[in-house]
Amino acid sequence: MAKIKEFIDEKYQDLKLAYSKGLTSLGLKLVTRNKKVKGICVQKNIEYGTDKRQKYDLIYKNYDKPTKVPLIFYVHGGSWCGGDKYGYTMYCSKFAKQDYAIVNINYRLMPKVGIRTVILDCINAMKHFTKNSKKIFKILNKNVSIDFDHVFMIGDSAGAHIISLIAGRKNLNQLKLNFNISALGLYYGVFDFRDIEHDPSPIMTDLDKYWKTCEKDRKKLYKDMSSTLFVTSTYPPCFVTSGEIDKLHHQTELMVETLKQNNVECDYLSFAKNRFDGSHAFLNVLKFKSSIEAFERISNFFNKHRGTSDEKEWCVHGRNIKLWLQRRRCCQGWWTNSFCALHSCGWASFWCCD
Secondary structure: OHHHHHHHHHHHHHHHHHHHHHHHHHHHHHHOOOOOOOOEEEEEEEEOOOOOOOEEEEEEEOOOOOEEEEEEEEEOOOOOOOOOHHHHHHHHHHHHOOOOEEEEEOOOOOOOOOHHHHHHHHHHHHHHHHHHHHHHHHHHOOOEEEEEEEEEEEEEOHHHHHHHHHHHHHHOOOOOOOOOEEEEEEEOOOOOOOOHHHOOOHHHHHHHHHHHHHOOOHHHHHHHHOHHHHOOOOOOOEEEEEEOOOOOHHHHHHHHHHHHHOOOOEEEEEEOOOOHHHOOOHHHOOOOHHHHHHHHHHHHHHHHOOOOOOHHHHOOOHHHHHHHHHHOOOOOOHHHHHHHHHHHOOOHHHHOOO
16 A cells, blocks of 8 residues: 555656646747847757757857857756756857857756756766867867866756756866866756755755655755755855745855855845846846846856956957957056057957967
8 A cells, every 4th residue: 555655656746747847848938039140150959968858059159260269058947857958049149149159958857867867967968068079160160169268157947056066066076077167157046955845945845755756865865966065165156146036045045155155256146026027037038137137247257257368369359359458457548549449440450369
């Protein structure tokens, strides 16, 4: 009788995950309006494994001359059981316009695989691109190369959890990745599972019930999955955002507090409870004021951490020399006026670094 009850519980929790996945898919279809962006290339479905979900899209700007750009790995949300990369193409394209290349990752989902495998898929996608980026761009015949000294990661919801954990494991030398993580972008994520039974978010309590049916040692799982336990003073700088109206907001507050306690640089954008546009998944509605504000903040934060090793490549186009000058703190007075005059006359090409 006990086995029958256990079987029923397991199937019931599977159905709940399927319901959550269905809601996420419906939401993405309702708000996603992908379209071609001038000058931006989207190479879809590069395979890093044999499963149909083990694919990523590569999004980048088309350049006339060989150009080295920083990289962003994007990992989508969806409670580890739903979501899809196609819902983030336009968001990633906005970064491509700012001279980043973006790897937008799909991964296998629960309950087909466990959460550890979900994370492993994302790690393998990152390793695949790191190893094969030159080959990929050569096949595509594009003038792009990647600056692996300046790699960024962005994730929303479950995706924020995944990248925060990957960064934490790399930070503690528990994971080898052949690139440097310059900064993270964490949108309304989950960062600590240790008190999941009392979590005010229904999806978290449902997940706890699900893991009760399939995990022998939940205490160990929750400890291994808690990103807050991997934060030290050498953790990457973070842009973090969430709205108080979000039932997962306390998770963001906990992560921000952990970052502050460890003296990790953190730019925190919190939306007040009366901001409806601060609801969970606001990133996907690109016209929301919250989405626009968050993108501006994360863009500035990432640009601050792009470093100087790629300044030469930034100067390929005349319009980017002003950014280079700003980073050298020379963009004042005569310098600014002289540059603007040169650029408006089309003479800025004399300044280009070939």
